[in-house]
Amino acid sequence: MKFTEFAGLFAAALVASVIALFAISFVVDTINGASEPVATAHPEKPAVAAKSAEPVAAEPTKSVSPAKVASAAPAAKPAGKKRHPGRKIYLRKGACAACHGRKGQRAISYYPSIAGQDKKYIITQIADIIKGTRVGGLDPATGHPSTEAMRGALVTSDGTARISNDDIRQMADWLTHLPPARPRTPETPIPAENIAKGKKLFGKCLSCHGKQGKKPLRGYPFLAGQKRQYLLMQMTFIRDKIRTNGKTKVMLPFVKKLSDEQLGMIADYLSQIDRSKK
Ligand code: HEC
Ligand code: HEC
Missing domain, CATH: 1.10.760.10 (Cytochrome c-like domain)
Known part of the structure; x- marks a missing residue:
């Protein structure tokens, strides 16, 4: 040959x-x-x-197309591991x-x-x-x-x-180790007043979730930039004792007296925070 x-x-x-x-x-x-x-x-x-x-x-x-599958890059490289x-x-x-x-x-x-x-x-x-x-x-x-x-x-x-x-x-x-999601632009703009009120109400929550929901105690959730409706649902479930797992009990006294409207404003505020920014 x-x-x-x-x-x-x-x-x-x-x-x-x-x-x-x-x-x-x-x-x-x-x-x-x-x-x-x-x-x-x-x-x-x-x-x-x-x-x-x-x-x-x-x-x-x-x-997904084969090409996309083949080129999907690993998103995180903890400890230098590509895969x-x-x-x-x-x-x-x-x-x-x-x-x-x-x-x-x-x-x-x-x-x-x-x-x-x-x-x-x-x-x-x-x-x-x-x-x-x-x-x-x-x-x-x-x-x-x-x-x-x-x-x-x-x-x-x-x-x-x-x-x-x-x-x-x-x-x-x-x-x-993956980068957190960026906040989504809401379909209907959130009034600045809601954000300000939500921020004020969140003052009670800092001891466990950290400033702007960015520095939680170990084992506690980050809240900054989480989806608005998800946040609202979970706060309501915890307040109404529907979600009672893990350490939810320690949070109960802090949400017990909050109205649906107040929880909505906290969700407005938290959902718009970008965790990638200091
Ligand atoms: C004493 C500590 C503590 C305080 C204060 C506290 N939380 Fe929490 N929160 C927790 C813990 C612990 C969890 C997770 C429960 C579990 O173990 O499943 C949680 C969960 C949540 C979740 C669900 C997150 C998810 O990803 O599902 C939201 C939303 C939340 N808290 C909002 C708030 C808000 C708003 C306040 C203030 C009004 C607040 N928390 C005050 C301890 C606290
Ligand atoms: C069929 C859809 C579906 C699949 C598949 C699924 N999840 Fe979920 N996951 C959900 C929903 C919905 C929730 C929120 C539940 C609620 O509202 O209480 C959730 C909650 C979670 C939470 C808690 C988030 C928080 O902030 O509290 C984690 C962590 C999670 N999922 C990881 C995973 C992992 C890892 C897998 C694969 C092994 C997985 N999920 C598969 C739908 C799904």
Whole structure:
């Protein structure tokens, strides 16, 4: 065989194997539901219609193109690791991206952003949701308790969890090092007055969540830049003793007397804070 023929064959084989690799990673990602779901509006729910989406569980309807899969760069490099094992568990075994976005930032609907959250808090919450000790009030889109979608995706019909405690720790270690989501511009501008009042009301909360919700005690949640509706729901659930897991009890005296309107203003304020800024 002449060298030119050999080089031609070699190049053809190389192209074929690259295509095969693309195809495999595409199929694997599709099966594992690692891609973003398409947001579907709820015509019957005008209040949340524009930005809300059906919690599509682990079955996203849109799949990522092979090229996109191949070029998806690792978002965090804790301890210099390009490919953190927690990322793989999050994207594949956990199929968390369907609801929380590929980098934990662009969650669908009013589901929480989890990138850059406190590591210990992430661990306790995933465990509590799987165990069923963390429940929330009714999700306005589905009518089910708000933790049901996630629990349904992670617990099989015979009650066993699809992910182990070690999986949870690995994912938490990866997620906590990711850059937190930037605040979203609200559809209807928030009156400056609400922000000012919310800031004042939040004065009572600093001892645990830190200035601007940016410096929580260890194991407590960051609140700055979290989604407005999610914040409002959780404050209401904790106030009304629907969410009673973990350390929620220590917070109760601080929210007990706050009205829906006051909680709304706190959510207005916190949701607009950019955690990347000092
Ligand atoms: C079917 C959608 C869905 C899937 C899949 C899902 N989650 Fe969730 N997750 C939610 C919803 C909804 C909430 C908020 C529940 C509530 O309102 O109380 C949540 C809450 C959380 C929280 C708590 C956030 C906070 O601020 O308290 C963490 C952490 C979390 N999810 C991580 C994960 C991880 C990691 C995976 C994959 C193993 C995952 N989730 C899979 C929908 C989902
Ligand atoms: C004494 C400490 C403490 C104080 C004060 C406190 N919190 Fe909390 N807060 C917590 C803890 C602890 C949690 C997490 C509970 C758990 O373990 O699941 C929490 C959770 C939350 C959450 C849910 C976050 C999420 O990601 O789901 C919101 C929102 C919140 N607090 C808002 C407030 C506001 C607003 C105030 C003031 C009116 C306040 N907190 C005062 C301790 C406190």
